[in-house]
Amino acid sequence: MTGDLLIRSVRPWPGDPAEPVVDVLCRDGLVAATGVGLEVPDGVPAVDGKGGVLLPSFTDAHAHLDSTRLGLPFRPHSAGTGLAELIDNDRRNWRSAEQGVAERATHTLGRTIAGGATHVRSHAQVDVDSGLAKLEGVLAAREAHADRAHVEVVAFPQCGILRERGTAELLDAALRAGADVVGGLDPAGYDRDPVRHLDVVFELAERHQCGVDVHLHDVGSLGAFQVELVCERVAALDMRGRVTISHAFALSTVDSERQRELVDLLAEHDVAVTTVSPGAREPLPLRQLRWAGVRLGLGQDGIRDYWSPYGNGDMLDRAWMLAHRNGFRQDALVEMCVDIATRGGAAVLGRTLGLTEGAPADLVVVPGDTVTAAVMDRAPRTLVVHAGRVVAAEGELV
Amino acid sequence: MTGDLLIRSVRPWPGDPAEPVVDVLCRDGLVAATGVGLEVPDGVPAVDGKGGVLLPSFTDAHAHLDSTRLGLPFRPHSAGTGLAELIDNDRRNWRSAEQGVAERATHTLGRTIAGGATHVRSHAQVDVDSGLAKLEGVLAAREAHADRAHVEVVAFPQCGILRERGTAELLDAALRAGADVVGGLDPAGYDRDPVRHLDVVFELAERHQCGVDVHLHDVGSLGAFQVELVCERVAALDMRGRVTISHAFALSTVDSERQRELVDLLAEHDVAVTTVSPGAREPLPLRQLRWAGVRLGLGQDGIRDYWSPYGNGDMLDRAWMLAHRNGFRQDALVEMCVDIATRGGAAVLGRTLGLTEGAPADLVVVPGDTVTAAVMDRAPRTLVVHAGRVVAAEGELV
Known part of the structure; x- marks a missing residue:
């Protein structure tokens, strides 16, 4: 469902803060015109941007809506260390949540939209423990917010594919049940057989003609080897532009020459990368990836769940985290983080966002003198627009 | 000026979230009693803690109030890279701020207090450029908030001591004019003569019988050498408990054996350490420092100034940053960060905070199910109490 809308008094980014504010007209869900003091066409609703900065809306390119406990009573972190223990801890606990997956995912997706991500x-x-229950919850959340955001769902084998019999069949069922993308997880480090793991993933992708998004925490040369394995399959199956590597810690844990090779490889195969800007990990080589033309998005990861207490549904806060963790002080670098959090993530999802005429009217208005100031302030979003319709205002869904 | 106060309905930390809320009576600026349903003594004002978590108030153990631009129109970051360029950039710009130092420092100190730091x-x-003008501004801010917070001021040679003739004399004048502590800055890496630099600093400390707080960004063995030089002077002048090393990047840039030696050396000489939890630097060995008994505090550093766009006056946000940067998920570790941000920093200033009877009634009430939840939420503080008087409520000064 697309809409018509006139947004008054905003300052498009990039732009000179000293320039007068402009109005932006959206027609049929697209940006139609930008100018000073535009007339409101008959029947088009008008909203006030209050002089805020206008950005393309945020994209959360890597969330785990199925596990969120945002808004529920806080539970102390109960997991020990290591991925296997985190997986087991989630299994021990997720069924005891005060609400089901659908309700929790719907709440957190709503907060994410209110924060400006569309x-x-x-x-x-x-997995064999939860079957498709978590997928169904996330699909229900997507349906609940269908008019407010475009949501892609990854059928994600969080417990490996080969370690537990029946997971590959469940992934197949998930893709038939509405998942858009097939996932993978540390084919070597966790699932213990990188070739077979990736072969299952890419076979499913071919069968369902869908994209791939592989979690790759494996570091160093083992992680780098798996980046190569992914790219080999992209080439063999002609899947350029349809595959994402999430986290990709390998890129920041090899020497600079190897890093350059991997970045070039990703660019050559148009394999996208997403980061959640983890606090204690070495940051990805953001500039190198962008210079090479690799699509690079930002995500929230888990949002206050059995895995981690962090995350709040706010992609502007996440952009702040990316900038701060990288030690960026220059406005151009902070703005690069905003670009990763907006257009960058959208490109990972195969969408082109922008503010020019004809671009999708997926927009967010943020209070602040400049984009960098807005990142530092992290104030509630003035307006969030999806497909030309206001979906949130002043930090709350409408 | 101390006060009497009854704080109703709070959950003291540490404590069991399932226990009933209690009331806390403050008398003459001290915690006098804690219990369920305390009677309000005649003439004692009562305030509602709304079931929030009660903590000792925060200590910002390392701020630069003199340079802040918080609340003023945002200015793009105009410095190039490197300490010398940052220093020069500040010199080029600080006089052109829309407000003087006193007004700016007063505003940001107010925001810091409203955030729960007392x-x-x-x-x-x-320095020879600004003379005592910045000091006077910070002293004026301290005076403006004298009833709301205890503020220590460091006479800080931001441009070195030996590089510009007359700085040592200005530091002496600053200590006569009201500064409490004498500072230092990278005696080797910036001022180029670690022995002479530290001799000037410690000679001033001896003359004025004041504490010392040295910024030490120098890394690796050069930084470690200067930690030793500081400790030698502490021993020679019997200054245990009166010296702080800020940043102390040396601790996280030497091998683990050398790190252990340095931590032991700091503990032996009771030299405190402060961190601002910078995004792109290796974190300090927080647990090792605390296990060894080193007093360890947290600070905001610059707060949206010509040095950096970061900082917002919120020490709870800074505690979140410390926890996130260290990858802490366990509640005990997140709570350790809160302890560093409260009691830890107070100990750096030679103050003992707590919630037990007889402790100073410097308290903060934060909404949240638990302390960790409060850190994750970073909601406006319900109440901030200094010396038994409410100084801020719901995120605003009273």
Whole structure:
């Protein structure tokens, strides 16, 4: 459902803060015109941007809506260390949540939209413990917010594919049940057989003609080897532009020459990368990836769940985290983080966002003197627009 | 000026979230009693803690109130890279701020108090360019908030001591004019003569019988050498408990054996350490420092100034940053960050905070199910109490 809208008094980014504010007209869900003091066409609703900065809306390119506990009573972190223990801890606990997956995912997706994201790629855990229950919850959340955001769902084998019999069949069922993308997880480090793991993933992708998004925490040369394995399959199956590597810690844990090779490889195969800007990990080589033309998005990861207490549904806060963790002080670098969090993530989802005429009217208005100031302030979003319709205002859904 | 106060309905930390809320009576600026349903003594004002978590108030153990632009129109970051360029950039710009130092420092100190900090150690730049102007501004801010917070001011040679003739004399004048502590800055890496630099600093400390707080960004063995030089002077002048090393990047840039030696050396000489939890630097060995008994505080550093766009006056946000940067998920570790941000920083200033009877009634009430939840939420503080008087409520000064 697309809409018509006149947004008054905003300052498009990039732009000179000293320039007068402009109005932006949206028609049929697209940006139609930008100018000072535009007339309101008959029947078109008008809203006030209050002089805020106008950005393309945020994309959360890597969320786990299925596990969120945002808004529920806080539970102390109960997991020990290590991925296997985190997986087991989630299994021990997720069924005891005060609400089901659908209700929790719907709440957090709503907070994410209110924070200015109108494109979201969420993983939904598919495994022999939960079957398709988590996927169904995330699909219900997507349906609940269908008019407010475009949501892609990844059938995500959080517990590996080969370690537990029946997971590959569940992934197949998940893709038939509405998942858009097939996931993978540390084919070597966790699932213990990188070739077979990736062969299952890409076979499913071929069968369902869908994209791939592989979690790759494996570091160093083992992680780098798996980046190569992914790219080999992209080439063999002609899947350029349809594959994402999430986290990709390998890129920041090899020497600079190897890093350059991997970045070039990703660019050559048009394999996208997403980061969640983890606090304690070495940051990805953001500039190198962008210079090479690699599509690079930002995500929230888990949002206050059995895995981690962090995350709040706010992609502007996440952009702040990316900038701060990288030690960026220059406005151009902070703005690069905003670009990763908006257009960058959208490109990972195969969408082109912008503010020019004909671009999708997926927009967010943020209070602040400049984009960098807005990142530092992280104030509630003035307006969030999806497909030409206001979906949130002053930090709350409408 | 101390006060009497009854704080109703709070959950003291540490404590069991399932326990009933209690009331806390403050008398003459001290915690006098804690219990369920305390009677209000005649003439004692009562305030509602709304079931929030009660903590000792925050201490900002390392601020630069003299340079802040918080609340003023945002200016793009105009410095190039490197400490010398940052220093020069500040010199080129600080006089053109829309408000003077006193007004700016007063505003940001107010925001810091509203965020729950009632103890602050602020550096005030003393150099041949600005003379004592910045110090006077910070002293004026301290005076403006004298009833709301305890503020220590460091006479800080931001431009070195030996590089510009007359700085040592200005530091001496600053200590006569009201500064409490004498500062230093990278005695080797910036001022180029670690022995002479530290001899000037410690000679001033001896003359004025004041504490010392040295910025030490120098890394690796050069930084470690200067930690030793500081400790030698502490021993020679019997200054245990009165010296702080700020940043102390050396600790996280040497091998683990050398790190252990340095931590032991700091503990032996009771030299405190402060961190601002920078995004792109390796974190300090927080647990090792605390296990060894080293007093360890947290600070905001610059707060949206010509040095950096970051900082917002919120020490709870800074505690979040410390936890996130260290990858802490366990509640005990997140709570350790809160302890560093409260009691830890107070200990750096030679103050003992707590919630037990007889402790100073410097308290903050934060909404949240638990302390960790409060850190994650970073909601406006319900109440801030200094010396038994409410100084801020719901995120605003009273």
